[in-house]
Every structure is written in C-alpha cells, then in structure tokens.
Amino acid sequence: MSQEYFDEGELVGVLTAEPLDRVLDYKAPEGGCWLGAFVEVPLGPRKVLGVVWGQGRGDWDIAKVRSVRRVLDVAPMRTELREFLEKAGAYTLTPMAAMLRLATRAPGLSDPPSMRKIYRLGATEPDRMTDARRRVLETLAEYGGLGFTLKELSDLAGVTASVVKGLAAQGAVEEADTPRDTPYLPLNPALPSKALTPDQELAAKVLREAVRSGAYGTTLLKGVTGSGKTEVYLEAVAACLKAGRQALVLLPEIALTNEFIHRVEERFGHPPAEWHSGVTMTERRRCWKMVGQGAAQFVVGARSALFLPFRDLGLIVVDEEHDTSYKQEDGVLYNARDMAVLRASLNKAQVVLASATPSLESWANAEAGKYARLDLMARFGAAKMPEMAAIDMRAEDLPGGAWISPALQGAVHQRLRDGEQSLLFLNRRGYAPVTLCRACGEQVGCDHCDARMVEHRFQKRLMCHQCGETKPVPDICPSCKVEGKMAAVGPGVERVAEEAARLFPDARMAILSSDLFGSARALKQQIEDIAAGDTDIIIGTQLVAKGHNFPRLTLVGVVDADLGLQGSDLRAAERTFQLMRQVAGRAGRADRPGQALLQTFQPEHPVIRSILSGDEEGFWRAEAAEREATAMPPYGRLAGIIISSPDAAAAFDLGTYLARNDGVLRALGAVVYGPAPAPIARVRGRHRVRLLVKAPKAAALQGAITQWVGAVKLPRDVRLSVDIDPQSFY
Ligand code: ADP
Numbered sequence: 028m029s030q031e032y033f034d035e036g037e038l039v040g041v042l043t044a045e046p047l048d049r050v051l052d053y054k055a056p057e058g059g060c061w062l063g064a065f066v067e068v069p070l071g072p073r074k075v076l077g078v079v080w081g082q083g084r085g086d087w088d089i090a091k092v093r094s095v096r097r098v099l100d101v102a103p104m105r106t107e108l109r110e111f112l113e114k115a116g117a118y119t120l121t122p123m124a125a126m127l128r129l130a131t132r133a134p135g136l137s138d139p140p141s142m143r144k145i146y147r148l149g150a151t152e153p154d155r156m157t158d159a160r161r162r163v164l165e166t167l168a169e170y171g172g173l174g175f176t177l178k179e180l181s182d183l184a185g186v187t188a189s190v191v192k193g194l195a196a197q198g199a200v201e202e203a204d205t206p207r208d209t210p211y212l213p214l215n216p217a218l219p220s221k222a223l224t225p226d227q228e229l230a231a232k233v234l235r236e237a238v239r240s241g242a243y244g245t246t247l248l249k250g251v252t253g254s255g256k257t258e259v260y261l262e263a264v265a266a267c268l269k270a271g272r273q274a275l276v277l278l279p280e281i282a283l284t285n286e287f288i289h290r291v292e293e294r295f296g297h298p299p300a301e302w303h304s305g306v307t308m309t310e311r312r313r314c315w316k317m318v319g320q321g322a323a324q325f326v327v328g329a330r331s332a333l334f335l336p337f338r339d340l341g342l343i344v345v346d347e348e349h350d351t352s353y354k355q356e357d358g359v360l361y362n363a364r365d366m367a368v369l370r371a372s373l374n375k376a377q378v379v380l381a382s383a384t385p386s387l388e389s390w391a392n393a394e395a396g397k398y399a400r401l402d403l404m405a406r407f408g409a410a411k412m413p414e415m416a417a418i419d420m421r422a423e424d425l426p427g428g429a430w431i432s433p434a435l436q437g438a439v440h441q442r443l444r445d446g447e448q449s450l451l452f453l454n455r456r457g458y459a460p461v462t463l464c465r466a467c468g469e470q471v472g473c474d475h476c477d478a479r480m481v482e483h484r485f486q487k488r489l490m491c492h493q494c495g496e497t498k499p500v501p502d503i504c505p506s507c508k509v510e511g512k513m514a515a516v517g518p519g520v521e522r523v524a525e526e527a528a529r530l531f532p533d534a535r536m537a538i539l540s541s542d543l544f545g546s547a548r549a550l551k552q553q554i555e556d557i558a559a560g561d562t563d564i565i566i567g568t569q570l571v572a573k574g575h576n577f578p579r580l581t582l583v584g585v586v587d588a589d590l591g592l593q594g595s596d597l598r599a600a601e602r603t604f605q606l607m608r609q610v611a612g613r614a615g616r617a618d619r620p621g622q623a624l625l626q627t628f629q630p631e632h633p634v635i636r637s638i639l640s641g642d643e644e645g646f647w648r649a650e651a652a653e654r655e656a657t658a659m660p661p662y663g664r665l666a667g668i669i670i671s672s673p674d675a676a677a678a679f680d681l682g683t684y685l686a687r688n689d690g691v692l693r694a695l696g697a698v699v700y701g702p703a704p705a706p707i708a709r710v711r712g713r714h715r716v717r718l719l720v721k722a723p724k725a726a727a728l729q730g731a732i733t734q735w736v737g738a739v740k741l742p743r744d745v746r747l748s749v750d751i752d753p754q755s756f757y
C-alpha cells in the first residue's frame with residue numbers, strides 16, 4: 028500500500044509534463060498534499076504543472092529540494108488513471124511526461140477558478156412593474172433555477188441589459204458570483220427509449236446487465252449500418268447513468284455531428300459534454316474539470332477523451348471501432364480502441380465496440396472468447412441491405428480521361444428521374460494524383476518528400492499529401508523546360524466531379540473531401556445539408572463512409588474498387604472490405620431499397636467476391652487463416668521502428684547497426700526486417716528508414732525493444748520512434 032497523504036515538508040515525487048526522464052523530488056507544501064494531487068511546482072525559473080506521483084526518492088541534496096508552490100483546486104488524479112497512464116505508457120513505449128500531457132490537455136488548469144456573475148430571482152418586489160420587468164421575472168420564475176448570465180437573461184426575456192441591472196439594484200433580481208466552469212445539466216436516464224425490436228432488446232438487455240455487474244468486460248456489437256447499434260448502446264449508457272457512474276462514447280472526429288448530440292438530448296433530456304477539436308478552449312476546461320468532479324455524467328468525444336480524469340467511468344463505447352482514425356499517428360502512437368479496453372479493465376468498467384465491419388483484431392478476440400459478441404441482424408424498419416453488383420470495367424467502353432462507366436451513368440440517370448440521391452465514391456483527394464510532362468515523362472514531385480504532388484484544381488495548386496507543401500501547376504516542365512505539355516493523369520474526387528457535371532448537367536452536386544473545408548464545422552454543416560436532401564449527387568472520399576444518415580440515398584457507385592487492393596499493406600484487404608461495406612451501407616436506409624455498384628478490373632478477386640456475396644464471416648475466416656499461417660497480427664506481434672535524419676546515410680547506418688545487433692530480440696524468437704527506406708522515404712526533408720520487428724504473440728516485446736534501442740546513442744539530428752502494433756506502414 029503506497030502512502031496516500033504527505034505532511035508539510037515530506038518528500039514527494041512529482042511527475043511533470045516537461046520532457047525529463049524522471050519524477051522530481053519536492054517538499055510537500057503547507058497543509059500537506061494527497062497522492063494524485065495536481066500541483067504547481069518551481070522548475071528552474073518557471074512554474075509548471077505536475078501530479079504528486081508517490082514518495083520522493085530522496086536522492087537529491089535535501090538542501091536543494093524546493094517546495095511545491097501550491098495544490099491546485101481540481102480533483103486529484105485517481106489511482107485508476109495513474110495506473111492507466113503508466114500501463115499505456117509502458118505499452119506504447121511513451122515517456123510518462125508525454126502521457127501526462129495527454130491527460131492534461133485543457134488550458135488554464137492552474138489558473139485560480141474564474142468567476143462570473145449570474146442572475147436569479149430575488150426576494151423583493153420591484154417598486155414599479157413594467158412589461159419588460161415582468162418578462163424578466165417570469166423568465167426567471169420559469170427556468171431560472173441555476174441562474175443566467177446577463178446576456179442569457181436579457182436575450183431570453185427580450186429586454187436590454189439595463190432592465191436586468193435595474194431590477195438587481197432593487198433586489199428583485201439577485202446577482203451572484205459562481206465559478207465559470209459549471210456542472211452539466213443532469214441527464215435523465217429514466218426517459219423512455221424508442222420501442223426496441225426483439226433483436227435490439229435482447230442486445231440491450233445483455234449490455235444493461237453487463238454494466239450493472241460492476242465488472243470489467245468487452246462486447247463486440249456488430250450490426251449493419253442502420254440496424255440500431257446506437258439505439259442499443261444508448262441503453263447501456265442509460266444503465267450506467269442509473270448506476271451513478273460516468274459513460275464515454277468515442278466517435279471518429281468526423282462522425283461527431285449535431286445529429287448525434289440531438290439523439291442524446293432526445294434520449295436523456297439534455298446534451299452530453301463534448302470533447303473534440305471543435306470545442307472551444309473554455310468548454311474544454313469546463314469538461315475536464317467537471318468530469319473530474321463527477322459533474323459531467325456523459326462525455327461524447329474523439330479519441331483523446333479517453334485520457335479525461337473521470338471520477339468513476341463505468342462504460343466506454345467505441346463506435347465505428349474499426350476506424351483507422353482511432354490510431355494516433357503522431358506524437359504518442361496509441362490505439363484508442365485498445366487503450367479503452369485497458370482503461371476499462373483497470374476500473375471495472377464495460378467496453379462496447381460497435382461496428383458494421385469490425386477490425387480483424389476484434390473479430391478474432393470475439394472468436395477466441397475474450398470479447399462477448401452481439402449481432403444485430405436486420406436494418407431497422409423497412410431499410411434493407413443494398414443489392415451489390417460489380418461493373419466489370421474490362422467490358423465497359425470508356426474513353427481515356429473518363430471514369431464513370433456507361434453502366435454506372437445509367438444507374439445515376441435512373442435516380443435523377445426518381446428524385447433520389449446517388450453517391451460516387453473515390454477514396455482519393457484532389458483532382459489528379461499525378462502531373463506528368465508528355466514530352467519527357469517527368470512526374471512533378473515534392474521538393475521535400477519522395478511523393479508525387481497531387482493537383483488540386485479548386486485551389487489551382489499542386490499539393491504534397493505528406494507535408495502539405497503546395498506550388499502552382501507548372502506550365503513549363505521543371506525538367507525538360509518544354510512548354511504546354513504538362514498533363515493531369517488519373518482521377519481524384521474533383522476530377523470525377525468535373526466528369527459528373529458534364530454527364531449530368533442539371534443535377535445538384537456536392538463534393539465531400541476533407542481538404543475542401545476550412546474547418547470540421549463547415550464540413551459537418553455540409554454533411555447535414557446533404558442529409559436534409561438538397562443534393563442529387565454526392566461525390567466523396569472516405570469521409571462519407573462514416574455513419575451519416577442520408578435517407579434519400581439509394582445508389583452508391585464505387586468508382587475504383589481496386590484502389591485499396593494494391594500496395595503491400597498487411598491490412599489492404601481488410602480495409603477495402605470494410606470501406607466498401609461501409610460505403611455500400613450508405614444506400615437505402617429509409618424505405619427505399621439501395622443498390623451498390625463496384626467498378627472493378629478484377630471482379631474475381633477474393634475480396635471483391637466476398638464483398639459482393641455478403642459472406643462476411645467467410646471473409647474474416649479466410650483473412651484470419653492467412654494471418655495465422657504467417658504469424659501476423661493478431662496472431663503475432665509487430666513493431667515498427669522509424670529512423671529519420673536529414674542525412675540518408677546516418678539513418679541507414681543506425682538501422683543497419685540495430686539490425687546486426689538484434690540479440691535481445693532473437694532471444695525472444697523475434698525477427699528484424701530491414702533497414703529499408705520507408706514507403707515514403709523522405710518527408711519534410713528528412714530521410715526515413717524503417718525496421719520491422721515481428722515477434723511471437725506471447726513475447727515480452729516492449730522490454731526487449733527498450734533494451735535494444737536503448738543500447739545505441741542517437742547521433743545528432745537522428746530521431747528514432749517506435750510504433751507498437753503499427754496500423755499503417757508509413
Ligand atoms: P446504427 O448505429 O446501427 O447505424 P442507428 O441506431 O443509428 O443504427 O439506427 C438507424 C436509424 O433507425 C436511426 O434513425 C434510429 O433512430 C432508427 N431506429 C433504430 N432502431 C429503432 C427503433 N427500435 N425504433 C425507432 N427507430 C429506430
């Protein structure tokens with residue numbers, strides 16, 4: 028049992044978010060401090076935020092040990108979260124300082140609590156009643172329990188601020204100071220849910236019981252888009268709130284729409300707390316603090332919400348659990364899905380992984396009995412899975428520079444006649460992936476990366492999708508200097524949109540691609556407009572695959588179903604399968620049946636065949652067997668090592684040295700591949716070299732890797748990062 032409380036002057040170890048490799052010793056402040064307390068400590072000339080992590084080590088000159096300046100007025104970090112940060116840090120090989128940074132990503136935590144004035148009903152009558160005054164008093168009588176700010180109250184009552192001030196001067200309205208960060212409105216889990224279908228009710232019942240058990244468990248909730256997974260997991264949330272514990276729903280950033288917030292509001296009477304990139308800094312701080320005090324019962328957020336200081340987290344839902352955006356690809360390389368399971372197991376909480384197309388990892392964990400599995404069989408109401416068919420592009424007559432086959436055109440025309448929506452899907456941003464000189468064959472590349480530049484016609488520029496660098500589309504070839512021979516090759520969504528505009532001149536169109544919107548909010552607005560039905564043809568990248576409701580959509584045309592099948596990525600087949608099923612799942616949600624047409628040059632490819640036949644279990648079994656035979660994840664383990672340097676030779680030398688001195692890894696039965704140039708071998712002027720470690724499932728990989736890379740001293744300007752369970756191989 029570690030010490031819980033430290034008297035003034037006792038040595039405490041404080042973890043800070045500064046890049047230091049150890050917990051620092053301080054003396055407990057006047058009044059002492061608790062284990063887990065958030066504190067402000069002096070560090071050199073600065074004051075920094077820290078957390079009391081345990082007893083001090085006592086290996087500093089005691090005369091030099093300084094005192095904690097003060098204990099912050101926020102809830103101390105609970106043991107569960109401290110353990111979570113330590114375990115997650117050990118798993119991902121991330122220094123604790125970086126883990127603490129993840130857990131304190133709200134501004135102004137060390138500021139004194141700021142106050143604001145609020146107005147409530149006062150005890151006295153005003154000297155004289157006017158219409159305006161009456162409206163203020165009535166508004167307060169009706170809703171004013173918690174009080175309003177001056178602006179809220181004058182807006183609601185339709186009066187000027189001076190009316191409220193006048194009433195306050197007389198005591199008819201009471202003016203009070205309250206902390207700016209206020210509790211979220213209490214949710215009511217007892218409000219009625221929708222009448223669930225027998226299928227849904229069965230699943231809801233199992234989840235409610237799991238939540239009530241107060242034990243850890245993970246359930247895979249599988250069901251096609253529209254089968255009511257959200258409806259069902261909101262029942263688990265209700266059970267969790269009834270038990271007095273907090274619930275967290277994680278969504279891919281892009282799926283965090285108002286539509287979802289409204290659904291929560293309908294179900295529980297008030298909106299949940301939100302935590303994602305679209306939330307203001309003030310609101311972030313409020314969320315962080317209230318979560319810690321238990322005054323936010325339900326948080327809906329993006330992956331980093333997993334690091335909030337919940338007082339008692341009882342349920343984590345990971346919606347669209349297969350989504351690749353759960354893996355953070357820079358900074359701390361963690362997978363929020365896996366970390367949700369870890370956090371829940373430390374806090375006797377339940378996890379629900381919801382998806383129409385689960386990741387192979389989750390599918391295999393359910394097969395192995397580690398996760399429970401619930402299946403929702405049918406779509407709710409009249410909506411059926413769309414009919415799926417391939418368009419064999421070898422048999423279609425298409426001129427060069429055109430990508431929408433006559434067969435697909437016919438299907439779109441049909442929808443236009445019937446007043447229904449079509450979606451043309453191509454998972455490639457921009458206008459054209461390659462700009463080529465027809466005189467010399469030169470392809471325009473990025474000056475800083477080994478990547479070709481993608482033409483973005485709306486911005487009239489070429490852009491590098493690795494580093495974001497842009498330049499104008501050249502008129503003269505940068506290599507052979509011949510003029511007027513530069514040509515766009517291949518399609519991106521913008522080019523398909525151009526083609527569609529030619530083919531369907533009267534249709535109303537919208538393009539959904541992440542780079543066409545200034546902000547996540549603008550994008551969400553566009554999605555909502557489309558859902559409202561203002562569009563005949565949607566042209567989009569994978570953004571459209573994520574859980575939006577387009578009720579009038581009845582046709583999905585996949586422009587290039589072969590796109591994801593190329594490349595050497597371990598997960599290429601799985602990703603293509605998921606993406607195609609998700610996209611197809613967009614069609615025919617309401618009462619109209621849908622159709623999905625896949626343009627492909629290889630209709631006999633096993634992945635295309637299993638998409639078309641709808642034999643999902645067959646696909647997973649085959650994919651799992653393949654991975655098992657080659658001892659690949661989830662039947663074996665991988666770790667990526669990326670070494671980068673402005674000097675290619677320096678990066679390679681280090682890679683070669685590591686590959687030759689891999690004794691600690693071989694002792695585990697692990698194999699090291701590489702060094703090889705990373706698939707994008709140069710990014711932002713740094714050369715990148717990759718090693719891949721493949722180990723048996725049971726191997727203690729992290730410890731061995733730490734020893735292995737810890738034995739080399741990094742030359743100046745060389746960086747090394749370790750990616751445990753890599754998702755992409757860049
Ligand atoms: P999923 O999360 O599996 O995509 P949703 O829960 O979003 O499915 O359900 C799809 C649509 O069907 C939503 O508009 C939802 O409100 C509606 N729906 C699902 N189940 C029911 C039900 N039992 N009663 C009424 N509407 C339902």
Ligand code: ZN
Pocket residue numbers: 473474475476478491492493494495496710711
């Ligand atoms: Zn670049």
